[in-house]
Amino acid sequence: MYDVVLLTLGTGTTPDGSGDACCGSCTESQRDGCAETPRVPVLACADALTAAGARVETITAQSNAEIDAVLARLDGPPRPDGLSWPDEDSKTRLVVATATDGQLRAVLRRLVRRYAPPPSRRPADLAGNRTVPDLPAVGVLPLDPARSGTPRDLAAQLGLPREPAAVAAAVLDGRVRRLDLLRTDGGSVTLDGALLGGADDAGRPLPWRGRVEVDDAVLSTGEDPLLACAIGNGDGYATIEGLPLLSTVDPADGVIEVAVAVPVVVKSAFRKPRSRIEVRRARGRAVAVTPRDGEVPFLDDGVAGTLGRKRSWWIEPGAWAVYGG
Secondary structure, three states: OOEEEEEEEEOOOOOOOOOOOOOOOOOOOHHHOOOOOOOOHHHHHHHHHHHHOEEEEEEEEEEEHHHHHHHHHHHHHOOOOOOOOEEOOOEEEEEEOOOHHHHHHHHHHHHHHHHHHHHHHHOOOOOOOOOOOOOOOOEEEEOOOOOOOOOOHHHHOHHHHHOOOHHHHHHHHHOOOEEEEEEEOOOEEOOOEEEEEEEEOOEEEOOOOEEEOOOEEEEOOOOOOEOOEEEEEEOOOOOOOOOOOOOOOOOOOOEEEEEEEEEEEEOOOOOEEOHHHHHHHEEEEEEEEEOOOOOOOEOOEEEEEEEEEOOEEEEEEEEEEHHHH
């Protein structure tokens, strides 16, 4: 039978390793998702796993170092090249309890940091289109119930089980679904997507300028005003003000979909000029965004930040995996 670790993030962990409160993506109403005491769904999942014969340990990590200590249990045997590598036959399985997608991203970021070899030590058995090996599968235990009328979290987008007993069954069943991962040149990862652009107090998008390139395609030279730029691996960032941006997102097709929304004035000889929004889309292996007018606000897997210089995302096909779905 398996050893299962149920991991919850505490108040000392952040996606960027800064050590600020929570994971950097929780609202005040979600702070109990980062509590030091396991929440009811965690205890219920632990009970279901135990009843099925698994050996279960619940851990609340208060720092990135404590996350790393959990992930070390997924290591394989020592390699001749000295690299840390996942154990393909591990009897330890990991379940991440998440109140937000940013918490799951925080754990995946630590997995990448653990197993991505430095370029100077790239091993021959690493696929040519990847910078990381196949990362260990994780079970996802949502701590908040699905709510009608609210944006879907990543577990809902992927069709993963939400009830603790169903999560436990999926983890022990062992069926794995491999998914693409976005890495960035800023050292982070993206599971769902990123949305670049801000809004005023009334929620209206604020125009900004930036060069957006997807492989060899240029969606914006930096001269056009942009209302938004969506970079998608999932469909969580597919609309803005009800307007479809991303149209064919597939989290396992090996490509990124990118879209920019550009305001356009349409002139007519018989009508007053009117405004509409033009959406330009492209798909590819990598995308680069270069702001032209200072810092641009963004959300990346729900984690807020600002982009003041060129940032690149690239696809790692099938790099991470979930149980179930």
